[in-house]
Amino acid sequence: MEIVEGEIVEGVGERLLAALRGSSRLVILTHNNPDPDAFASACGLAAVINFLDPECRVQIAYGGIVGRSENRTMMRYLPCKVVPFSRVRGRDKVVYALVDTQPRAGNNVLPSDKTPAIVIDHHPQKASTRALLRRTPFVDIRTGYGSCTTIVTEYLQCLGVSITTALATVLVYGITSETQHLGREASLRDRQIYNDLVPLVNMRRLSQIEFSRRPREHFVHIREAIDNAFVYRQVIGSRLGPIENPDVVAEVADFLLLHERMSWSIVTAYYDDKLIISLRAGNPRAHAGKVVRELLEKLGGTAGGHNQVAGGQLDCQGRSRAEMAELDQGLIIDFLRQVTGVENVKTIKPLVSSELKDPWAEGDE
Ligand SMILES: [Mn+2]
Structure with a gap:
């Protein structure tokens, strides 16, 4: 089911559960060389799925490497474990979610014979991905949003999932890093969600991530x-x-x-x-x-x-x-x-x- 831009995310819980089709394992894939928006979206979606179906084992994985110091520091503070896709076992027995990327976008490691169960993104669709998206049970692409994190945070709010300090901190870093503190390509929704999250954030940790120390x-x-x-x-x-x-x-x-x-x-x-x-x-x-x-x-x-x-x-x-x-x-x-x-x-x-x-x-x- 495709969600139209600006539509309220009502019923998102049922729709996500329906997309999982009772599967016991979900792998959330980010784009290759993941950035803070990708990590934050993945952690937010993991919290949503854990809330909806505590039995489902959720893993977050990525292709490529994490090279930037800020992103490496952020990774240490994520509320969920994140692994390179090469470490994911039983890749044929899991269902996939893509965040901050789309199938066939050329920047993720979704196996080419797989149709994802869930795609959540804020990048424009490409002609090459359209056929696969039509077969994807849950698609939410909102190009008017400055960050993918904002979309996932709307799910958390809509479902009433409690947002921990650690999660709020990475969500806010996802939004600020992607939009240069809401100054670049940010929408009103990004700003509203940011305002909701800020009181929950560990500011000292946020600062440690943004101004992380770097190697020679x-x-x-x-x-x-x-x-x-x-x-x-x-x-x-x-x-x-x-x-x-x-x-x-x-x-x-x-x-x-x-x-x-x-x-x-x-x-x-x-x-x-x-x-x-x-x-x-x-x-x-x-x-x-x-x-x-x-x-x-x-x-x-x-x-x-x-x-x-x-x-x-x-x-x-x-x-x-x-x-x-x-x-x-x-x-x-x-x-x-x-x-x-x-x-x-x-x-x-x-x-x-x-x-x-x-x-x-x-x-x-
Ligand atoms: Mn993004």
């Missing part, structure tokens, strides 16, 4: 990102080349957009045989999701996102370093053309370094 490598990554940073008109970007921590891409994209004169940031990197891209826009009506889809889908990649935050990936298995360098550079030029309207893009300048180096140069990892 973090500073190395930041230095490299700045060394490689370029500007062209109102666009700032950085090509990171091969990396070991995919979370760096989104983090650097956010960081570069702090530049006072820039309205777009783009960051590319290579991880796990994929070229990954993160886009950020300062304008709330920038259609970053559409821009990144146009950029990647013609090359066979997957992409998505909202107005100000978007990303995508392109499978690059078997390509040589030289081919990768060309592809990476080509994507940046294509993007610059699209958002600046300049047909013949040249004189891309370094942000601070004396000259831009090639992140794909041999022996430079």
Whole structure:
């Protein structure tokens, strides 16, 4: 059953239970390299399911890794255990829920032969996911919401599930981190739910998560990102080349957009045989999701996102370093053309370094 945007979540308990069809095990999958919104949504949904059916064993799992310091700290404080999907046993005997992602979106590890029981998300639907969603018993996608956490918190409230301090703290971090403290892509509902949750939060813990301490490598990554940073008109970007921590891409994209004169940031990197891209826009009506889809889908990649935050990936298995360098550079030029309207893009300048180096140069990892 599909819930129409803005509809009150009445009857959500019955509908979720019906979707589970009496199954004794539910695996809640987040998107790969989960962010705070994904973790918080998963924990909220786990609390909902535990409340509705205490007999059902709920596990939260993710693909990829958790690299960002804030997210690693958050993970330590989650009210539920979260494991890499590789650690989930009996994958054929469980039912699946997806949060903050959708089947076939290209950013989750839902086995390709599975139809999920539950999909809860705030990203726009893609043509490739539509057929599977029609067969999914419970679908709640609300693109007008700034965070997926807000949707799940509505379920908790609607069902009268008691929200512990630990849960409230991660829910609030899910919302604030996703919306930059309600300043980016947040709706009235995000704000109302945030206001309801704040009195329950352990503020000291919230602060510990947001201002988490970082390892030395973090500073190395930041230095490299700045060394490689370029500007062209109102666009700032950085090509990171091969990396070991995919979370760096989104983090650097956010960081570069702090530049006072820039309205777009783009960051590319290579991880796990994929070229990954993160886009950020300062304008709330920038259609970053559409821009990144146009950029990647013609090359066979997957992409998505909202107005100000978007990303995508392109499978690059078997390509040589030289081919990768060309592809990476080509994507940046294509993007610059699209958002600046300049047909013949040249004189891309370094942000601070004396000259831009090639992140794909041999022996430079
Ligand atoms: Mn989200």
